[in-house]
Amino acid sequence: PRYSIENILRQDNSVYCSSKSTNINIRLKFNDRHRSVSEATFILTRIIVKAPQQGYTAPCKEGLIFVSHEPISVEATERYDDFTEAKYKELLASGDGYIDDSWPAAYFCIDSSKSLFEQAITPNRSGKFVLVKLLRADGDANNIDLQYLGLIGATGPRSFDAGSF
Numbered sequence: 001p002r003y004s005i006e007n008i009l010r011q012d013n014s015v016y017c018s019s020k021s022t023n024i025n026i027r028l029k030f031n032d033r034h035r036s037v038s039e040a041t042f043i044l045t046r047i048i049v050k051a052p053q054q055g056y057t058a059p060c061k062e063g064l065i066f067v068s069h070e071p072i073s074v075e076a077t078e079r080y081d082d083f084t085e086a087k088y089k090e091l092l093a094s095g096d097g098y099i100d101d102s103w104p105a106a107y108f109c110i111d112s113s114k115s116l117f118e119q120a121i122t123p124n125r126s127g128k129f130v131l132v133k134l135l136r137a138d139g140d141a142n143n144i145d146l147q148y149l150g151l152i153g154a155t156g157p158r159s160f161d162a163g164s165f
Contacts, residue, residue: 008149015052018144023081024134025074030127032155041069041155043126046119048150049108051138053115058141061112064088064104064133065151067125076102077133085109099123104133112138115147124153 003017005026018024032040044067051059064080066072088107092099105125108117130151137144 008146011148011150013147015056016146017056017058018134018146021058021142021144022136023078024144025077026132026134026149027072027074028130028132028151029071030129030155041126041128042151042153043124043155044105044121044130044151044153045124046121046150046152047106047108047117048148048152049110049117049146050148050150051110051112051115052145052147056145058137058139058143058145059112059115060110060134060144060146061138062107062109062135064135065106065108065121066102066131066133067105067127068101068129068131069127070129072129072131074131077131080104080133081135083107083133083135110138121153 003015005016007014007016030040030042047065049060049063064083066077085107088104091103105121106119108119110117132149134144134146
C-alpha cells in the first residue's frame with residue numbers, strides 16, 4: 001500500500017499516513033536473525049524522526065518513544081496521550097535523576113523548517129520492544145504523516161539498563 005506503516009522504516013521518500021489525527025501508537029519488536037528470541041535485545045542510543053517536507057497536509061510534529069524488555073501495552077501508555085514537551089520535562093524532573101522503565105525514553109518535536117529531529121537517548125535504554133506514540137501533526141489536520149523513524153544503537157549481550165555495586 002502507498003501510505004503503509006512499513007514506510008517509516010525505509011530511508012527513502014515513502015511516507016506513512018495515519019487514519020486519525022492524534023495519539024497514533026506504533027508497536028515494534030526487535031528481530032535479530034542471529035540470536036534466539038530470548039537473547040534478541042538492543043540498546044537504543046539515538047533516534048532520527050523525519051516528517052515529509054512537502055506534498056503532505058499533516059507532517060508529524062511531536063511524539064514519544066518507549067522501550068521495554070516486555071511487550072508494551074497501548075493502554076498503559078494512554079496516560080501520555082496528548083503529552084507536551086513541558087509535561088515530559090516535568091516527568092523527568094520528578095524522578096530526581098531516576099528514570100522509570102515505564103517512562104518514555106524520548107520526546108521528539110520536529111522543527112517544521114527542517115522536518116527532522118535527531119537526538120541521543122540519555123541514558124541509553126535497552127529492550128526488545130519499542131512503542132512510538134505520534135502525538136500530533138503540525139497544524140490542524142485529520143491525520144499524521146511520518147516519513148522515517150531511525151532507531152540507532154547496538155545489539156547483543158552488552159545491552160544493559162544500569163547497575164551499581
